[in-house]
Amino acid sequence: MATLIVLVVLVAVAFWGIGVYNGLIALKNQVANGWKQIDVQLKRRHDLVPNLVNAVKGAMDFERTTLEAVIAARTRAVGATGVKQTARAEGELTQALGRLFALAEAYPALKATGNIAQLQEELTSTENKIGFARQLYNDVATQYNTRQMQFPTNLIAGVAKAAPAELWEIEDATERAVPAVDLSMNKPAT
Amino acid sequence: MSDEANLFAQQEANRRRSTWLVVGFILFFAWVGFGGDLAIGLLTADAPPADYHHVVPVIGILTTLLAGGICWYSWRHGPERVLWATGARELVDPATPEQRQLANVVEEMAIASGLPPPRIWIVPDDDPNAFATGRDAAGASIAVTEGLLRTLSRDELQGVVAHEMAHVQNLDVRLMTLLAAMVGAIALMSDGMGRMLRVGRYTGSGGSGGGGSRGKGGKGSPLALIVLALWLLTLVVAPIVSRILAMAVSRKREYLADATGAQFTRNPMALASALEKLAAAAAPTRAITRGAAHLCIVDPAPGLLSAREGFLADTLASHPPIRQRIIRLEGMGYQRAKREAAGSGS
Numbered sequence: 187m188a189t190l191i192v193l194v195v196l197v198a199v200a201f202w203g204i205g206v207y208n209g210l211i212a213l214k215n216q217v218a219n220g221w222k223q224i225d226v227q228l229k230r231r232h233d234l235v236p237n238l239v240n241a242v243k244g245a246m247d248f249e250r251t252t253l254e255a256v257i258a259a260r261t262r263a264v265g266a267t268g269v270k271q272t273a274r275a276e277g278e279l280t281q282a283l284g285r286l287f288a289l290a291e292a293y294p295a296l297k298a299t300g301n302i303a304q305l306q307e308e309l310t311s312t313e314n315k316i317g318f319a320r321q322l323y324n325d326v327a328t329q330y331n332t333r334q335m336q337f338p339t340n341l342i343a344g345v346a347k348a349a350p351a352e353l354w355e356i357e358d359a360t361e362r363a364v365p366a367v368d369l370s371m372n373k374p375a376t
Numbered sequence: 377m378s379d380e381a382n383l384f385a386q387q388e389a390n391r392r393r394s395t396w397l398v399v400g401f402i403l404f405f406a407w408v409g410f411g412g413d414l415a416i417g418l419l420t421a422d423a424p425p426a427d428y429h430h431v432v433p434v435i436g437i438l439t440t441l442l443a444g445g446i447c448w449y450s451w452r453h454g455p456e457r458v459l460w461a462t463g464a465r466e467l468v469d470p471a472t473p474e475q476r477q478l479a480n481v482v483e484e485m486a487i488a489s490g491l492p493p494p495r496i497w498i499v500p501d502d503d504p505n506a507f508a509t510g511r512d513a514a515g516a517s518i519a520v521t522e523g524l525l526r527t528l529s530r531d532e533l534q535g536v537v538a539h540e541m542a543h544v545q546n547l548d549v550r551l552m553t554l555l556a557a558m559v560g561a562i563a564l565m566s567d568g569m570g571r572m573l574r575v576g577r578y579t580g581s582g583g584s585g586g587g588g589s590r591g592k593g594g595k596g597s598p599l600a601l602i603v604l605a606l607w608l609l610t611l612v613v614a615p616i617v618s619r620i621l622a623m624a625v626s627r628k629r630e631y632l633a634d635a636t637g638a639q640f641t642r643n644p645m646a647l648a649s650a651l652e653k654l655a656a657a658a659a660p661t662r663a664i665t666r667g668a669a670h671l672c673i674v675d676p677a678p679g680l681l682s683a684r685e686g687f688l689a690d691t692l693a694s695h696p697p698i699r700q701r702i703i704r705l706e707g708m709g710y711q712r713a714k715r716e717a718a719g720s721g722s
Contacts, residue, residue: 314480
């Protein structure tokens with residue numbers, strides 16, 4: 187009788203362990219998938235930036251430093267690894283692009299060509315997508331982190347090789363404030 | 377996680393409502409058919425043996441089959457028909473900057489809501505409006521009018537698309553599309569039956585036995601008369617009731633979609649200002665007929681009701697008063713701003 191009870195308890199514990207393990211693995215994959223979503227958009231952004239630089243280069247020749255800052259920020263962003271480093275590099279790129287677009291406002295001829303307006307729209311959209319994908323990623327990552335730290339799930343976390351996922355945090359207040367991108371392309375030309 | 381549970385409950389409720397809608401719809405058609413059979417049967421029961429006796433409930437069988445067919449068709453092709461009725465064109469290859477922007481915004485909202493990107497349609501109409509349709513998230517469609525693209529800023533467009541994605545996510549689209557198809561079918565049915573009845577009466581009084589059998593059955597047929605009266609009443613009331621039902625369902629869903637949409641964009645003020653613009657554009661959306669009115673983000677034919685509050689507006693309008701919606705969204709925006717101010721202050 188006693189052995190039977192022990193057996194039943196053992197089996198129950200085993201099933202519980204399997205369930206927890208699988209739950210952790212599923213979450214881990216969700217986190218990886220969330221990151222992949224961000225990554226797709228980041229790649230797209232990195233591809234768009236050279237186009238933008240080429241499009242404005244001729245007209246904004248004397249804004250060299252701004253253009254170079256954008257190019258340098260892009261290079262850093264492409265080379266960044268890990269969540270924290272990527273987050274910082276992308277934040278810098280956002281700022282550099284914000285400055286570039288702010289300056290581009292002073293060149294009506296540039297906006298008139300249409301090309302830059304389109305690039306701006308694409309970059310804005312990509313930035314938004316990164317933002318929304320980041321939200322999704324952070325939600326899942328937080329869930330994953332909480333789960334693996336809670337008792338008694340943490341007993342299984344080691345077996346599932348669960349390590350806390352890094353959150354994509356926005357570092358400072360200036361980055362928190364999204365650069366004001368003018369979206370006047372909708373309105374009739376004045 | 378309570379959000380998730382809430383969403384699941386919403387989807388479940390919409391699935392249940394859709395099922396009840398289909399059941400109710402078929403039952404209504406069955407009553408129209410079999411009720412008619414019963415009335416005619418009772419009326420002809422006292423007729424002399426040589427005359428026609430209505431024994432086999434042909435009409436009932438036909439209408440029930442018809443109702444089943446309509447349900448099946450609405451389920452399979454409802455979304456297509458709704459889009460077709462508005463003359464919408466699918467946006468496959470965005471050409472103009474406005475179209476590119478729309479495609480981008482829809483993609484953004486698909487990411488924000490975690491749903492597969494829906495198909496995008498443009499309705500050739502100058503009045504700003506938008507609606508979503510579809511059976512489930514995988515095959516959903518979002519349609520906006522040309523006027524909407526012209527009128528709204530990027531952020532406002534995002535708010536509107538988020539609102540529609542919210543309808544897609546909590547499966548409002550399924551219920552609404554089925555309702556659109558069925559409200560139309562009931563209106564047709566009621567018209568058709570009414571006409572048939574009139575034709576029947578003319579031929580009945582024209583026949584020689586008609587007057588006689590009615591006079592003779594004066595004693596035996598109060599039941600027949602009651603059934604007939606009930607039946608007629610159903611035919612008259614059904615189109616009104618079905619429309620009120622559609623409006624009532626839609627009205628409740630709009631606040632929820634506004635709130636969920638604001639969660640997607642995290643920018644309730646954008647949707648508020650979009651609604652403001654939509655309300656200000658007084659022209660009716662001609663491309664969208666009454667039957668699909670409850671699908672739209674704002675009432676396509678705003679009468680006095682959409683601006684008013686009170687019992688009549690509460691019962692008959694397809695949408696809650698726009699002012700109410702804007703006030704609620706502004707409340708959300710205010711809460712958000714306050715939270716953010718507190719967050720950056722600490």
